[in-house]
Amino acid sequence: MVVVRREGLYCVPGDFYIDPWRPVDRAVITHGHGDHARVGHGHYLAAAPGVGILRSRLGDITVQGLAYGETVEHNGVRISLHPAGHVLGSAQVRMECGGEVWVASGDYKVEADATCAPFEPLRCHTFITESTFGLPIYRWEPQQQTFDDMNAWWRRNAEQGRASLMLSYAFGKAQRILSGLDPTIGPIVCHGAVEPLNRVYREAGVALPPTRMVSEVDKADLKSAIIIAPPSAGGSPWVRRFGDFSDAFASGWMLLRGARRRRGVDRGFVLSDHADWPGLMAAIKGTGAERVVVTHGSIPIMVRWLCQNGYDAKGFDTEYGDDEAEEAAAGEEGAAPAAAPEPHPDAKRWVVPEKADAARAAGTGDRPAGMEEDGDA
Numbered sequence: 485m486v487v488v489r490r491e492g493l494y495c496v497p498g499d500f501y502i503d504p505w506r507p508v509d510r511a512v513i514t515h516g517h518g519d520h521a522r523v524g525h526g527h528y529l530a531a532a533p534g535v536g537i538l539r540s541r542l543g544d545i546t547v548q549g550l551a552y553g554e555t556v557e558h559n560g561v562r563i564s565l566h567p568a569g570h571v572l573g574s575a576q577v578r579m580e581c582g583g584e585v586w587v588a589s590g591d592y593k594v595e596a597d598a599t600c601a602p603f604e605p606l607r608c609h610t611f612i613t614e615s616t617f618g619l620p621i622y623r624w625e626p627q628q629q630t631f632d633d634m635n636a637w638w639r640r641n642a643e644q645g646r647a648s649l650m651l652s653y654a655f656g657k658a659q660r661i662l663s664g665l666d667p668t669i670g671p672i673v674c675h676g677a678v679e680p681l682n683r684v685y686r687e688a689g690v691a692l693p694p695t696r697m698v699s700e701v702d703k704a705d706l707k708s709a710i711i712i713a714p715p716s717a718g719g720s721p722w723v724r725r726f727g728d729f730s731d732a733f734a735s736g737w738m739l740l741r742g743a744r745r746r747r748g749v750d751r752g753f754v755l756s757d758h759a760d761w762p763g764l765m766a767a768i769k770g771t772g773a774e775r776v777v778v779t780h781g782s783i784p785i786m787v788r789w790l791c792q793n794g795y796d797a798k799g800f801d802t803e804y805g806d807d808e809a810e811e812a813a814a815g816e817e818g819a820a821p822a823a824a825p826e827p828h829p830d831a832k833r834w835v836v837p838e839k840a841d842a843a844r845a846a847g848t849g850d851r852p853a854g855m856e857e858d859g860d861a
């Protein structure tokens with residue numbers, strides 16, 4: 485049902501793409517990270533909680549938001565989006581056609597995350613899985629342990645009159661860190677690339693502690709502050725204003741001593757928005773799938789392991805990157821993503837034209853036919 489084309493993952497009967505890396509007419513987007521959500525597509529379909537993120541990052545796009553679990557039918561393929569537990573609005577794409585079910589999971593994690601809906605296990609015949617941390621050495625500690633370590637580091641710095649600079653990916657990771665911080669330790673300051681995303685999270689109903697821009701905090705107060713900034717801010721002139729500070733980087737890669745050393749930061753906190761090895765295995769098992777397609781990460785190792793364990797497994801070469809290591813795109817001081825525009829007036833809905841006509845005739849307004857609740861979900 486799904487193949488790789490030059491443009492991206494392609495659903496053959498449905499004639500649409502999933503997270504395409506080249507411009508196409510119809511794109512189902514799993515989440516707003518730059519390697520999955522790109523500009524230039526004709527029509528976007530995404531989980532409703534992620535639409536604000538897409539608009540803030542991609543500007544004026546024609547996008548339809550679909551509630552988690554809701555179904556839309558396109559060229560005979562029933563499409564529904566289900567939480568992937570990765571970042572706000574992240575979705576697994578469930579495709580059903582002629583009794584065959586495929587699930588493309590995008591990026592996912594199975595661990596709980598206070599800033600997004602939890603990963604939903606879906607039964608399917610074929611499961612497309614990422615493999616960013618697809619090696620048995622990758623095992624995360626419970627996140628509360630990591631948050632406790634972060635707060636202890638911040639508290640000690642504050643006691644010694646030193647600012648704490650936490651470098652992390654601006655979308656997703658930064659908000660997850662915020663959700664785990666203890667605001668009684670000191671002020672929480674966010675870089676200009678992080679704060680607009682906090683706003684989108686809060687608008688989506690995610691509780692985050694109060695945050696301030698650096699310009700709103702007295703220089704004296706910065707000594708007890710934690711500053712959340714994208715990796716590109718580390719070592720830039722922007723950080724000089726903090727005087728004496730300790731820096732840290734939060735990523736799954738911080739499990740590796742070499743990665744910590746290359747970052748050249750005082751502390752590495754192991755915190756990932758991707759499943760670790762046990763998480764990947766549990767997710768795959770939970771689908772009941774007999775066929776598994778492995779994308780971005782440790783493809784050969786995971787494919788070999790899955791084949792040895794009775795799965796029909798193969799890899800897909802994609803152009804998805806590594807959002808755990810990537811530098812945030814909007815790294816400039818104060819750079820804010822484009823303001824969210826109003827929806828395009830003639831936004832075409834994700835229904836076959838006859839159905840759209842039928843919906844209009846039936847007076848169902850802009851809620852198209854084919855968006856009925858998925859009875860068997």
Ligand SMILES: [Zn+2]
Binds near residue numbers: 515570
């Ligand atoms: Zn991602």
Ligand SMILES: [Zn+2]
Binds near residue numbers: 519520591
């Ligand atoms: Zn990714």
